Amino acid sequence: MKEIIKISAFLQVLAVMGCTDLETTPRQSLTPEQALNNVFGYQAVANSMYNRAASFGYYGQTMMIAPEILADNLRLVANTGRYQGEEANGDRDHIDLWNGNVYGGINDANLIIDGIDDESVSGDEDLKSIIKGDAYFMRALFYFDLCRVYGYEPGKEVDGFNLGPILRLTPTLIASDADFRSRSTVGEVYQQIESDLQNAIALLPPVPIGSEGVYLANTGAAITLLARLYLYWGRMADAEAAATAAMNLLGLRSNGDGLVPSGQYVQSFSRAPHPESIFEIELRQVDWSSVDGVNNSLNSLTSNNDPAAQFIIGASNELMATYEDGDVRRDCWMETTREGIDGPVYASRKWTGYKGDFLENLPIIRAAELYLIRAEARYQTNPAGARADINALRSRRGLGAVDDLLSGQPLFNRIMLERRKEFALEGHRFFDLKRNGMNITKHSDFLEVPYTDYRVLSNIPLSQVQLNENLVQNPGY
Structure with a gap:
């Protein structure tokens, strides 16, 4: 009887969208006999894949805000019930990516990779290859984010816990395609991500930095994500090599040429595409309803440039104190006031809704990251090279060079500080602390979260753990 109930629950979960790792693709619209008999059918699947990344539960909001307020870059300036748990690092108040x-x-992505090369699929072969490259890149990005939310980076495990997401490499179209699986280790998933990105690099075209080509996966984006993966993995020589390869491909020079000049930095976040974008999610009015913008957009939640904006989240005082005189990155925050808050609060000028009705594109991978990846990869073995990369970035942010004797831990601290300021409100801060095994620092009177605290990892939804007896919950939950 218990097994009958379990199977029934299994089929019910499969029947609805958003059923986490057992997600099925609507069979009535994606049968090989209908939609998937030519390359344009697979292109439609690729569009679906990209649209999922733009959702408010992913890069459209959560993955940009939550990693900042889980750490010390953001603060709540209005009480609406949103992000209160994340600001306080409450039990089970984390990032939820274990979803549809x-x-x-x-x-x-699995559907594309599995089927697009079939001889029955008609269409241009070059387009097929590019769409397959899109799928490899996006699958790598999806799995990379799952790993950093739900698992420890290799070599940084607490009490030997090394599990990551469930790894599925073949498509689930109907219930009979699905099965209950155990979680793979983060190391195993990282190996798959590395393989996917290498495949993507071989298939995708190069596109100029800041061009409309960055709205889709491309060679530079795949190499940059590979460099980021190696940094998280602790493979510093590989991270340096990949970052250098991407910089050479994209025309980024050791003196900072290729980055936005300091006088255009703030304005660059109101341009589509961003002139430093290597990979950017393009949002259009058709991508959301008339109320989505004011209710859920980054612009509405973090800015006050529209009277209807919610403006519930601003920069922490601790972040604002890190900016040096002349740092143009400080100008991405506008000092204002908020009822019920003593002293100034700081509204974002990064997310301005410049396309109208709170709408804007989302630069996910920017060129500045390559300088900081390479600096971090170099700091122990080539501190002069690391300082040069930092200085190249600083020269385009209105700042002078760092001390030419800076090395060791102070050099590492400087790299972390530059990352904190450069990527504020772009979803890096929490992960930069976590991947280095550091305590999660907080703003104001909120208590620091020790790296060994269970709240450093997100919890898997209880419904999924109850459904799948092979699914091990993260420690502490």
Whole structure:
């Protein structure tokens, strides 16, 4: 009887969208006899895959805000019930990516990789190759994000816990395609991500930095994500080599040429595409309803440039104190006031809704990251090279060079500080602390979260653990 109930629950979960790693693709619209008999059918699947990444539960909001307020870059300036748990690092108040958007995107990618090369699929072969490259890149991105939310980086495990997401590499179309699986280790998933990105690099075209080509996966984006993966993995020589390869491909020079000049930095976040974008999510009015912008957009939640904006989140005082005189990155925050808050608060000028109705594109991978990846990869073995990379970035942010004797831990601290300021409100801060095994620092009177605290990892939804007896919950939950 218990097994009958379990199987029934299994089929019910499969029947709805958003069923996490057992996500199915609607069979009535994606049968080989109908939609998937030519390259344009697979292109439609790729569009679905990209759209999932733009959802408010993913890069459209959560993955940009939550990693900042889980750490010390952001603060709440209005009480609406949103992000209160994350600001306080409450039990089970973390990033929720174990959902249909992420695993559904993985399933879209699996569908493309599994079927697009079939001889029955008609269409241009070059286009097929590019779409397959899109799928490899996006599958790598989806799995990379799952790993950093739900698992420890290799070599940074607490009490030997090394599990990551469930790894699925074939499409789930109907219930009979699905099965209950155990979680793979983060190391195993990283190996798959590395393989996917290498495949993507071989298939994708190069596109100029800041061009409309960055709205889709491309060679530079794949190499940059590979460099980021190696940094998280602790493979510093590989991270340096990949970052250098990407910089050479994209025309980024050791003196900072290729980055936005300091006088254009703030304005660059109101341009589509961003002139430093290597990979950017393009949002259009058709991508959301009339109320989505004011209710859920980054612009509405973090800015006050529209009277209807919610403006519930601003920069922490601790972040604002890190900016040096002349640092143009400080100008991405506008000092204002908020009822019920003593002293100034700081509204974002990064997310300005410049396309109208709170709408804007989302630069996910920017060129500045390559300088800081390479600096971090170099700091122990080539501190002069690391300082040169930092100085190249600083020269385009209105700042002078760092001390030419800076090395060791102070050099590492400087790199972390530059990352904190450069990527504020772009979803890096929490992960930069976590991947280095550091305590999660907080603003104001909120208590620091020790790296060994269970709240450093997100919890898997209880419903999924109850459904799948092979699914091990993260420690502490």
